[in-house]
Amino acid sequence: xxxxxxxxxxxxxxxxxxxxxxxxxxxxxxxxxxxxxxxxxxxxxxxxxxxxxxxxxxxxxxxxxxxxxxxxxxxxxxxxxxxxxxxxxxxxxxxxxxxxxxxxxxxxxxxxxxxxxxxxxxxxxxxxxxxxxxxxxxxxxxxxxxxxxxxxxxxxxxxxxxxxxxxxxxxxxxxxxxxxxxxxxxxxxxxxxxxxxxxxxxxxxxxxxxxxxxxxxxxxxxxxxxxxxxxxxxxxxxxxxxxxxxxxxxxxxxxxxxxxxxxxxxxxxxxxxxxxxxxxxxxxxxxxxxxxxxxxxxxxxxxxxxxxxxxxxxxxxxxxxxxxxxxxxxxxxxxxxxxxxxxxxxxxxxxxxxxxxxxxxxxxxxxxxxxxxxxxxxxxxxxxxxxxxxxxxxxxxxxxxxxxxxxxxxxxxxxxxxxxxxxxxxxxxxxxxxxxxxxxxxxxxxxxxxxxxxxxxxxxxxxxxxxxxxxxxxxxxxxxxxxxxxxxxxxxxxxxxxxxxxxxxxxxxxxxxxxxxxxxxxxxx
Numbered sequence: 001x002x003x004x005x006x007x008x009x010x011x012x013x014x015x016x017x018x019x020x021x022x023x024x025x026x027x028x029x030x031x032x033x034x035x036x037x038x039x040x041x042x043x044x045x046x047x048x049x050x051x052x053x054x055x056x057x058x059x060x061x062x063x064x065x066x067x068x069x070x071x072x073x074x075x076x077x078x079x080x081x082x083x084x085x086x087x088x089x090x091x092x093x094x095x096x097x098x099x100x101x102x103x104x105x106x107x108x109x110x111x112x113x114x115x116x117x118x119x120x121x122x123x124x125x126x127x128x129x130x131x132x133x134x135x136x137x138x139x140x141x142x143x144x145x146x147x148x149x150x151x152x153x154x155x156x157x158x159x160x161x162x163x164x165x166x167x168x169x170x171x172x173x174x175x176x177x178x179x180x181x182x183x184x185x186x187x188x189x190x191x192x193x194x195x196x197x198x199x200x201x202x203x204x205x206x207x208x209x210x211x212x213x214x215x216x217x218x219x220x221x222x223x224x225x226x227x228x229x230x231x232x233x234x235x236x237x238x239x240x241x242x243x244x245x246x247x248x249x250x251x252x253x254x255x256x257x258x259x260x261x262x263x264x265x266x267x268x269x270x271x272x273x274x275x276x277x278x279x280x281x282x283x284x285x286x287x288x289x290x291x292x293x294x295x296x297x298x299x300x301x302x303x304x305x306x307x308x309x310x311x312x313x314x315x316x317x318x319x320x321x322x323x324x325x326x327x328x329x330x331x332x333x334x335x336x337x338x339x340x341x342x343x344x345x346x347x348x349x350x351x352x353x354x355x356x357x358x359x360x361x362x363x364x365x366x367x368x369x370x371x372x373x374x375x376x377x378x379x380x381x382x383x384x385x386x387x388x389x390x391x392x393x394x395x396x397x398x399x400x401x402x403x404x405x406x407x408x409x410x411x412x413x414x415x416x417x418x419x420x421x422x423x424x425x426x427x428x429x430x431x432x433x434x435x436x437x438x439x440x441x442x443x444x445x446x447x448x449x450x451x452x453x454x455x456x457x458x459x460x461x462x463x464x465x466x467x468x469x470x471x472x473x474x475x476x477x478x479x480x481x482x483x484x485x486x487x488x489x490x491x492x493x494x495x496x497x498x499x500x501x502x503x504x505x506x507x508x509x510x511x512x513x514x515x516x517x518x519x520x521x522x523x524x525x
Contacts, residue, residue, distance in 0.1 A: 083104060099494055168331065263299040375407065
């Protein structure tokens with residue numbers, strides 16, 4: 001059947017006139033002849049789809065696992081996730097990609113609400129995480145940033161109506177004997193809930209004081225007792241008993257005790273503490289004084305408001321934490337301080353964040369406040385991990401029990417190698433477990449050595465050669481210009497188990513371009 005009219009033999013021989021006659025003639029079905037073959041450019045008639053220029057397609061050969069990321073194990077593309085915070089567009093298809101640890105956990109995509117972000121400096125890691133904070137806040141989940149060193153999140157938290165707690169000498173103080181304002185939470189509870197939280201309170205205070213004492217003693221390279229790295233077993237027992245005796249005496253006071261109260265309690269030598277220090281002769285004053293002399297001297301260093309530690313830990317907490325809104329501990333005033341001071345503050349703020357979350361959950365279970373889910377942002381985590389082995393233990397516990405605690409976590413560091421610099425092999429193994437147990441891995445620009453030796457070798461993350469080439473290419477500067485950036489600026493690869501990674505490009509919305517995403521804000525004139 002033909003759908004065009006055969007031109008009359010008397011028609012003009014001019015090709016243009018003949019074509020116009022063909023286009024203007026009405027279509028008439030002719031059943032005596034079959035359809036003519038359609039040219040590869042299409043029919044040159046109205047509605048015929050004629051193309052004057054056909055695009056060329058590059059052709060190449062490859063195995064099924066090499067072509068376009070591989071056909072294995074499916075012949076069609078996977079659907080991109082639409083649950084959670086919109087993080088950017090796929091570099092492969094241009095489709096929008098959504099991702100955050102809590103939404104993916106609630107949707108059943110992952111089994112642990114955890115994310116680990118790795119990437120070289122100045123590629124947009126903070127921008128990516130701020131997008132997480134902003135999006136999760138819109139979804140009703142508040143973020144807790146326990147140590148904002150630059151600061152990267154203070155402006156955003158302030159814009160969201162959150163709480164920015166500034167710490168520093170002459171700026172703000174945190175009381176290590178009341179982490180997370182547990183003293184005030186205990187006053188609202190009774191019965192078994194109060195007893196359980198009180199036990200947690202005392203254990204947390206004792207562990208934190210051990211961390212702080214370890215940091216102080218480790219930093220004394222010129223002292224005669226510099227070899228005493230950490231707290232001895234006897235001192236740990238003394239601290240544990242003293243903290244509990246202090247709670248029995250001050251638990252009902254309007255305000256919690258401070259380090260000076262703990263120092264004075266040890267100096268007075270109550271019976272319970274003497275038995276822990278000198279079990280065979282608790283009445284021997286000289287022997288007891290010898291056992292607690294080191295503890296008293298170090299606790300005085302934390303209580304004395306003229307010392308570098310006393311200015312930060314010697315008084316009542318300046319601002320009580322409020323988890324009904326986003327919270328950011330701004331410690332940027334300590335950026336130029338020594339590593340020991342930064343590590344001590346990070347240890348205290350991290351402990352306070354975990355303790356406040358535990359207290360909030362206990363109060364919610366007692367019906368005293370609504371239950372809430374939170375996400376904890378742990379940036380510059382390698383600095384806190386190196387502070388003390390106890391911090392490694394605490395984070396190891398968090399990554400195992402975050403489901404039970406109703407909290408998600410996002411851990412950020414520059415490279416996996418940062419986690420392999422602990423003092424012992426056991427600590428390195430536990431630090432490696434933080435990455436392994438984080439189900440979502442977000443990879444930015446990384447060197448080939450980092451990917452091959454650490455991610456693929458140490459962690460066992462299945463990174464393909466194509467993905468490895470892409471990550472290394474992202475780490476290459478665009479040019480030699482003064483304002484040159486990396487090729488991978490704003491680009492990340494989202495890895496979930498053994499699935500092919502999703503390469504995305506983070507596109508900032510107008511709100512995100514208003515200033516709180518500028519890490520180099522202090523460099524602008």
